């Protein structure tokens with residue numbers, strides 16, 4: 001009898017056989033659940049979805065109601081391939097914010113194509129803004145699926161530091177390294193695609209401030225101006241933006257620099273409704289584009305629709321219809337927003353308790369959103385030591401991720417204390 005590995009060698013081509021699932025989060029969640037079922041007093045910081053203080057998944061009640069009330073057509077029919085027209089407009093308002101019209105008045109044209117979640121939007125950009133075997137520019141700590149999406153598109157990743165090591169500057173942005181990375185990719189590829197997960201970065205919770213955003217954008221504008229024959233695309237992955245203190249800070253930054261916008265610079269947003277509308281599984285997002293030339297954006301739409309058609313066909317219609325309905329009724333929108341604001345407040349509270357209890361530990365900058373992260377050379381060892389104190393968090397490749405979104409508020413301080421004790425017991429150095 002031949003074993004599974006021999007069968008795999010025979011049936012699967014080499015590029016497929018090397019693929020692996022990412023089940024580390026589920027593995028640590030399973031450990032939490034096993035301990036809990038044995039009656040142990042344990043804390044869950046493993047999950048990447050908002051849980052209430054009893055550990056139940058939160059669905060924004062307005063979202064739930066509007067989904068239930070949708071007509072059958074929106075429940076069962078296909079969506080037009082680029083997305084429902086009202087959704088394509090609504091998602092721009094959600095991603096770009098109340099200054100969308102101002103941005104347009106300054107001469108920016110905008111477009112959007114629906115995608116299955118923010119992940120689909122990232123995929124659309126990877127598939128169409130670079131050629132196979134090129135690399136996407138990301139920051140040094142990034143959401144793991146960035147690598148998976150890049151690999152599925154035959155692309156690599158090149159990174160620049162999440163936090164500047166230059167202690168003289170009071171900025172997290174190392175403009176020298178960023179400029180060098182952009183220039184070197186432009187030199188080898190003739191174009192560049194950068195993914196920037198901001199605000200409320202996963203896994204750290206870091207958000208750039210106004211000065212730092214300006215520094216980042218300046219590097220991209222400069223590179224575009226210095227290389228007028230090279231394409232420069234900056235994509236903002238704003239998956240957690242509606243739980244950030246400045247959800248649309250990037251729009252302000254862009255408006256400040258909008259005059260004299262280089263025509264080889266394209267700006268995109270990977271919009272995701274997964275977190276803002278608590279509909280992780282409904283797969284609702286969009287790739288949003290801004291550029292001064294409308295005809296250019298008009299060309300992008302069928303190109304992106306082609307990729308969608310050949311990958312997932314169309315995007316789900318039901319969540320698009322729900323999002324459009326909520327945001328085209330001021331009453332529904334304000335009810336939805338009241339729930340969202342309450343959830344934001346809960347995250348702020350949990351993060352504060354966690355970081356205060358873990359004071360002195362070298363947490364990565366952590367301001368907004370779902371997560372906090374502590375860099376560590378041996379994350380599994382650290383997680384084991386934390387778990388020995390009844391708190392379950394997740395070892396990632398460069399450190400430990402704490403799901404602020406899943407920690408019960410009254411256990412957030414205990415989680416911080418457990419991490420601090422574990423850290424000290426392993427003899428790790430303090431800040």
Ligand SMILES: Cc1ncc(COP(=O)(O)O)c(C=O)c1O
Nearest residue numbers: 117118119143197202239272274
């Ligand atoms: C950094 C980041 N970007 C994008 C996404 C996209 O999420 P979705 O495809 O569910 O919209 C996620 C989801 O976890 C994320 O963490």
